[in-house]
């Protein structure tokens with residue numbers, strides 16, 4: 001079971017350190033924990049409780065890429081885990097599939113664990129066509145090595161992210177079954193996961209964990225979810 005906390009643009013280095021200190025007290029059982037702080041909160045944290053990853057990075061060692069960080073900056077903190085293809089990168093910041101594919105190839109070559117996100121928009125979901133939803137997701141997998149041994153795929157319907165709306169367990173099951181036909185790698189769900197729904201979600205067949213935004217920002221809430229997950 002995997003639980004990943006995506007801090008998005010929340011937390012500082014000081015608050016991430018305090019978060020980790022508190023998290024250290026948990027007995028996480030068999031749950032593998034990942035934490036994705038914002039760039040400025042990356043550091044050499046002396047922790048064994050969670051793997052620290054980056055929310056994004058550019059596909060170069062270093063260079064003239066204003067506003068980006070690359071391999072050199074990640075290596076300073078020994079970071080070998082990355083989220084790619086998050087819907088906020090795709091839809092708010094206009095990342096194309098072509099760019100995401102380039103990033104994937106670069107960081108795969110570097111041996112990174114990659115949390116790769118896919119998910120349909122509300123418009124696509126409301127079309128009512130399963131075929132359209134599947135083909136939308138297939139486009140997001142174009143150019144991605146779905147057999148990469150350090151790949152983790154997160155299904156995150158855009159309309160469920162940060163909205164409080166969660167996909168039904170039936171919808172999640174259908175989408176994860178579809179993704180299972182594409183890859184044998186672990187499949188996660190993300191989109192308004194919280195203590196009230198995490199048990200149901202984690203019991204969906206093929207669901208091997210959750211990528212959690214909002215409900216992970218408070219360490220006590222994240223710990224509540226870890227305690228629920230480890231009992232399943």
Ligand SMILES: O=C[C@H](O)COP(=O)(O)O
Nearest residue numbers: 006161162191192213214
């Ligand atoms: O990366 C996490 C997802 O975007 C889910 O975010 P959320 O839990 O705030 O809906």
